[in-house]
Amino acid sequence: MNAHTPPARLAAGQPTSEGGMELLLWILVWSELAVFGAFLVSFLILGLLDPPALARLHGALDLPLAGAATAVLLTSGFFAARAALGSPPRWNLVAAALGGFGFVVLKLVAYSHEIPTIAAVESRLVELYFLITGFHLAHVLFVAVIMLAIAWRPTPRRTGTIAVIWHAIDLVWLLILPVIYLG
DSSP states (O other): OOTTSOHHHHHHTOOOHHHHHHHHHHHHHHHHHHHHHHHHHHHHHHHHHOHHHHHHHHHHSOHHHHHHHHHHHHHHHHHHHHHHTTSOHHHHHHHHHHHHHHHHHHHHHHHHHHHHHHTTOOSHHHHHHHHHHHHHHHHHHHHHHHHHHHHHSOOHHHHHHHHHHHHHHHHHHHHHIIIIIIO
């Protein structure tokens, strides 16, 4: 609760809009982790059921570009954290968003290298690979755009919220990387 919460709401134990928004944020984060977790468990199971297809898929993936994309995304997360911790939020949010766009570019370049080889792998693993990484890519792109909008008029609350979401996206990628690329 804060100093601006009406005493009647405090006495009644009613949630404030800030508490409700925080709850919604964590529901969003945990639901995203659950969805990606289900996708990744499915990928692991399919990989166990079809090791030759998994080996062919791994042979087609561009690991150096995945590593570069990881470095760019984590650097972007650093700037989002700086913004949330009070460093000039506008420029740190812009830097974080640019890192997100850099990740998107690197992933699209990786796709362009991978698609010709992956097309020969006949397995549901390929479909899951594109579903998981494409869904993550869409999240990165969407949230990077939102981050730029918040950078236009940052407030501590908006900056903190977008930083939490950005770190959830980082975390998802850190789960994707070992399961799909290094597994």
